[in-house]
Amino acid sequence: MKLKTLATGVAGGGVLGLVIFLLTLWARIGGHGHHLILLQSVFWHYSISYRGTLIGGVYGLICGFVVSAVFALIYNLFAGEAKAG
Secondary structure, three states: OOOOHHHHHHHHHHHHHHHHHHHHHHHHHHOOOHHHHHHHHOOOOOOOOHHHHHHHHHHHHHHHHHHHHHHHHHHHHHOOOOOOO
16 A cells, blocks of 8 residues: 555644644743744744744644655555555
């Protein structure tokens, strides 16, 4: 069975984007998550703010898409078709 590269990328990107968005929002509202500041070294213009939730979500979407799509491509290289009989 082979993975659909686009579908896997969209799913992975959506999940990571949503997770970073919600974590940043939770950190902004609740005052928690000072460790999320480390994402500033990876994501340009990211901060723990309402604007940062959108920026982090977009970066998460892009990074998650790329990583998941590459994973699907590599998986498909090694996934052989099962022979009947």
